[in-house]
Amino acid sequence: ISKTTFYKLKNGENITTDVLVKICNVLNCDISEIVECVEE
Numbered sequence: 001i002s003k004t005t006f007y008k009l010k011n012g013e014n015i016t017t018d019v020l021v022k023i024c025n026v027l028n029c030d031i032s033e034i035v036e037c038v039e040e
Contacts, residue, residue: 008015024031
């Protein structure tokens with residue numbers, strides 16, 4: 001992932017679902033294992 005995307009992750013900013021899928025592929029996990037839906 002790019003430095004910009006890493007910065008966004010680190011600072012709790014929004015990232016695309018494509019990035020989440022790439023992270024899941026690298027970690028060999030399901031998206032539900034790294035994402036939590038929280039009401040604002």
